[in-house]
Amino acid sequence: MTAAFRQNGPRPPDSAVRQEDLRDLNLEVVFQRILGADSPISRTELATATGLTRPTITRIAEELLAGRLITEKGVTHNGRAGRPRVGLTLSDRGPAGLGLDIRADGLAACVVDLTGTVRHLTFAPMPYTGRDAGAVLGELTRMGREAIEAVMAKELTVVTATLAVPGPVDGGMVRIAPALGWRDVDAGTFLADLGVPCAVDNEANLAALGELYAGxxxxxxxxxxxxxxxxxxxxxxxxxxxxxxxxxxxxxxxxxxxxxxxxxxxxxxxxxxxxxxxxxxxxxxxxxxxxxxxxxxxxxxxxxxxxxxxxxxxxxxxxxxxxxxxxxxxxxxxxxxxxxxxxxxxxxxxxxxxxxxxxxxxxxxxxxxxxxxxxxxxxxxxxxxxxxxxPDAAVIGAALTSIDQIRRRPTTWLARQS
Amino acid sequence: MTAAFRQNGPRPPDSAVRQEDLRDLNLEVVFQRILGADSPISRTELATATGLTRPTITRIAEELLAGRLITEKGVTHNGRAGRPRVGLTLSDRGPAGLGLDIRADGLAACVVDLTGTVRHLTFAPMPYTGRDAGAVLGELTRMGREAIEAVMAKELTVVTATLAVPGPVDGGMVRIAPALGWRDVDAGTFLADLGVPCAVDNEANLAALGELYAGxxxxxxxxxxxxxxxxxxxxxxxxxxxxxxxxxxxxxxxxxxxxxxxxxxxxxxxxxxxxxxxxxxxxxxxxxxxxxxxxxxxxxxxxxxxxxxxxxxxxxxxxxxxxxxxxxxxxxxxxxxxxxxxxxxxxxxxxxxxxxxxxxxxxxxxxxxxxxxxxxxxxxxxxxxxxxxxPDAAVIGAALTSIDQIRRRPTTWLARQS
Missing domain, CATH: 3.30.420.40 (ATPase, nucleotide binding domain)
Structure with missing residues (x-):
């Protein structure tokens, strides 16, 4: 009975926090500070903001730079002429997320980088007939692969994809999408040829996330x-x-x-x-x-x-x-x-x-x-x-959702790289 | 723009985790294990479940026992006759929460202890006329003080109170409660005489929490x-x-x-x-x-x-x-x-x-x-x-809400005691 006694607010961790967990936790703390900053932030500022020592910041910055999660940018300290200072900011040449959307008027594909910037956006008009699930998802797979290749030339690595569909979704299964005439379509399986893991989600949910970001x-x-x-x-x-x-x-x-x-x-x-x-x-x-x-x-x-x-x-x-x-x-x-x-x-x-x-x-x-x-x-x-x-809200939201896991847990990307 | 990029799921901590924070974090981890266990749990079991050392568990258990958050209970290990083992379980003689409710048919007061058990429940019928806010809240204050004194005899210390009202609430202010004929009633101020901090909340929200617990x-x-x-x-x-x-x-x-x-x-x-x-x-x-x-x-x-x-x-x-x-x-x-x-x-x-x-x-x-x-x-x-x-769901939910902050953050109670 007591286990049910839960309410709003922060929860303590489920298991003991040990010395070895601190390394990952602190890397994530530093990464979140860089992510949340309006402009490049120096190692000294990071040390002050996080309370970590300068050598710890230096070590974490090296890891994040090697993993292409951040990059160095020179900035002047106070807007006046002066000695440029080296700041750290999110990388635009590391991991990226792919979004795909089935809209009323066509199909869309989008790639965003770690900074949330749209790096690729394509749209293919689709007639209101011929919405056979296999044909639609085949065409989307082709557009997705094209997008993945296009951003490789910009040194971006697409990590995961998210497909937006106009209806309730259950895992990779579209339960019902009356606008498409679909019922129980296993979209996840159709998209296996993309070459990256692909989640399927409701288009209004993804568009809301796109708007949250843009707002x-x-x-x-x-x-x-x-x-x-x-x-x-x-x-x-x-x-x-x-x-x-x-x-x-x-x-x-x-x-x-x-x-x-x-x-x-x-x-x-x-x-x-x-x-x-x-x-x-x-x-x-x-x-x-x-x-x-x-x-x-x-x-x-x-x-x-x-x-x-x-x-x-x-x-x-x-x-x-x-x-x-x-x-x-x-x-x-x-x-x-x-x-x-x-x-x-x-x-x-x-x-x-x-x-x-x-x-x-x-x-x-x-x-x-x-x-x-x-x-x-x-x-x-x-x-x-x-x-x-x-109309681009859902496909941008889908791409942002794909990259978000790396933004939230940079250590998962670093573990993949090593 | 990047700051808006947030989605569901766990978030990393906001600032660096330091050695001195581990002490509180681990105390909370141990307390949550005791709280979540179906029966008293031994120090050895706690060490296994949390990965903490036996001396650390012993030190934390001492702190929790001294703060009246837990108590020792002898249990047999396997249901058969054998050497009784000492287990740790939530205390029923420490902090407690007070709930107050304005119902359609009367006023109710309730105290629950840390285990979530109802230790005091009173109800006073109220005529459908005479719902003057001052009179109603005065009577509730009297019932609340009576409840606080009644459970003192059971070695329980009421920490906070929560009042359930049938309408939307804004801080301590009841914006509108058509069933009572109330509009913009500052219930929080009326209840200052209780002697403990009193929150005001919507009765359906509190009843839902009561049901969550009971379910x-x-x-x-x-x-x-x-x-x-x-x-x-x-x-x-x-x-x-x-x-x-x-x-x-x-x-x-x-x-x-x-x-x-x-x-x-x-x-x-x-x-x-x-x-x-x-x-x-x-x-x-x-x-x-x-x-x-x-x-x-x-x-x-x-x-x-x-x-x-x-x-x-x-x-x-x-x-x-x-x-x-x-x-x-x-x-x-x-x-x-x-x-x-x-x-x-x-x-x-x-x-x-x-x-x-x-x-x-x-x-x-x-x-x-x-x-x-x-x-x-x-x-x-x-x-x-x-x-x-x-009909008791809201007043029980209110009392549970009052004690919940101690269940979630036992360190706040311990800090008060020392």
Whole structure:
């Protein structure tokens, strides 16, 4: 019974800390200081900041330099002319992470280095038909291998890859992705030919991590909601992605907006996707769709149409049907988001994917519902704004996730090198 | 920009680990082993489990014994007759935690010792009128002081107290508690006379912690929902309470069930509380209420009536109006919970407070909505069941929270003693 007695906050280590563990721990402490610094940091500054001796810092710096985790950069001490001082900073020629993404309009691949800088980004448009899992994942494997080779020329070594998919994931298995017409697709196995280990993750989760990084607020809390053929959310609390008990959090697209609303592809009624997916918005525009029997129901597939551009064009022309559909979508999104904010308590909502593109027509109704329905909004208003990274958020987030393990545990990379 | 690059998982320490820190770290490692053991554990077993030397274990055990954190108990090694061996186990005569709770039907105080055992529990019925904050908190202070004195006779020292309130809390300030008619009540200041530091927290959060403890599953993930004059939820993910960005998570009572439903006291429409609070259920029973103008609207105050017993009596007599109201409440609860489960991803829902008492009439409609509306339920069904601790969950959870800081950081208590 006592074992269950656990709460928030730091935990002591599980086993005794011994002399030999100190070496790795202190290397990681020094690495985190270099990682967290705004500019190159000198060995002397590191000694002061960590409380370690100068010889210890020197030894650790040698290890990190040999492992291509850091590099030396000369800087002047105070911005005036003077003797340049040697600083240590993250290397842009060591380990790197690969991200892959299956978007509504195509496939994307991205490589980031240890500093979090995007070093390679490619996009291949994909027709809305022909989403056979084997073909899509084969093409992604090809793009991934090309990316790995391209960055080798920049002295970068891709360590791991992460694939973003629009649906809940179980290990390497995509359980359901209505926007692709996929169910129980073992994406992990398809991607074995990449040549590096590849994780599979939900695109909204990865996009939320991309936004967290781009936002520059390490302790940020927000809900990122991605619009498109499907709707998903990624939840960040105090700088940490909240994945839920089994990694399936953020299924905002299937939150009920009206209990006896239209039938949804998921089997329920009145889900947010039946109001606010691009399929649902397009379906409300006379003559805009050429298929109504598409797989995925309201979140279906539209041959040869880019839903976002059709909707945007009509809205810009002040087409009354388009404006009404967007208003209805915005209200439904606001109702679903209000429920999520009441339950989660986040002060910021980021509109991503199609919702970012359509935000000028959606955001007022979203804000109106949130102001009215979030119980804490009367004394602490919720901020609603479009995302920073736009459609690249998920693939950048995927690449950052791939490199993050090295940033968190540089010793695992060093052990591989020796 | 790099500082924002953070994700899930263990983090390295912030500063260098030095020789002198090892002493405290290892004391905590040993204490956690004793805390986690099912039965008294010998010094030899501790040495094996932690990798520390026998003299180090002996020194740490002396410190913990002197600080009344642990005690010695003789046990036989293998259940057969034999030489008794001396084991170390948590002390039931050292520090203790006080919990206080403002319930729908009265006030409660509880003390738990370091082992998590309830050593004192008192309850004072409170009429549904006269909920003046000063009077309520004055009475609670009196009950708390009485509890502190009562356990002194058992050689227990109350270290801190925690008050459970039915609403969002900001530091010691209760922002809004419609069930009590409170807004911006500085409960922390009112409780200064207790003589020990007193934290103020949301009752559903504290009840969820109580259930986590009682459930015995250290890595459990669940949503606890508390019914009553108000409705609140506590969210536990992997054994950790998810408080949200500002501590206001779990406002399930104000999740929209029907966007144009009845007006709620919070200013919105169609909130779960307008269907499933005891006030709303009672309001649907002809002749059951004697006040309709009560503060708090649908979650209002009913003079001289215990809402739960009125509803239960009518439901047991198969009163059609009562059964219909409960069915409606169960469906609304199921719809709101489905949204929360879709967003959070938890596999278990616990019905607490009035929902536990009424669960035989509610649970079928709750389950039906969840099965239909949770997108992952088709391959991973959600468990819905009444709570284990019943109405005492929050006050026990509050007391456990009070003692938890000593369980997590025994060195803070030891520093106080010397």
């Amino acid at each position: 520059g607020d390490p302790l940020g809390s927000f809900l990122y909601v991605s619009g498109g053929l499907g709707i998903g959310a990624g939840i960040v609390l105090d700088g940490t992605l909240m994945r839920g008990a089994r990694g399936w959090s953020g299924e905002l697209g299937h939150v009920t907006v009206e209990s006896e609303g239209a039938a949804c592809a998921c089997g329920s009624r009145g889900c947010l996707e039946t109001y606010a997916s691009t399929g649902a918005i397009l379906g409300a525009l006379p003559g805009a769709t050429n298929r109504t029997d598409a797989p995925g129901g309201a979140g279906g597939i539209f041959e040869g149409i880019n839903p976002d551009s059709v909707i945007t064009t009509r809205a810009e022309a002040a087409d009354p049907a388009a404006l009404a559909a967007l208003d209805r979508a915005g209200s439904a999104l606001g109702i679903a988001l209000s429920g999520a904010v009441n339950v989660l308590d986040v002060g910021t909502v980021l509109l991503g994917g199609s919702f970012a593109l359509l935000s000028s027509w959606l955001i007022d109704s979203v804000r109106a519902e949130i102001d009215r329905r979030v119980v804490t909004a009367s004394w602490s208003p919720v901020t609603v704004r479009p995302t920073l990274l736009g | 015995g599953d250290p890595l459990g993930s669940f949503l606890y929902v508390s019914g009553g004059l108000g409705i609140g939820a506590g969210i536990v993910l992997d054994g950790t309470l998810m408080r949200g960005a500002r501590g206001w998570s779990g406002e399930l009572g104000h999740v929209t069930v029907e966007s144009e439903g009845a007006a709620c006291a919070c200013g919105s429409r169609g909130c779960l509380e307008t269907y499933a609070s005891t006030g709303a259920i009672l309001g649907a029973l002809p002749g059951a209420t004697n006040r309709t103008d009560a503060p708090g609207g649908a979650g209002g105050i009913f003079e001289g009536i215990n809402p739960d017993s009125v509803i239960t009596t009518r439901a047991e007599a198969a009163d059609p109006a009562a059964l219909a109201a409960l069915d409606r409440a169960g469906s609304a609860l199921g719809i709101a919970l489905s949204g929360a489960v879709n967003v959070l991803d938890v596999g278990t829902v616990l019905l607490g407070g009035s929902f536990a008492l009424l669960s035989s009439w509610l649970i079928d409609s709750v389950r039906a909505e969840i099965d239909r509306r949770v997108v992952t339920a088709s391959w991973s069904p959600v468990t819905v069941r009444p709570t284990l601790l019943g």
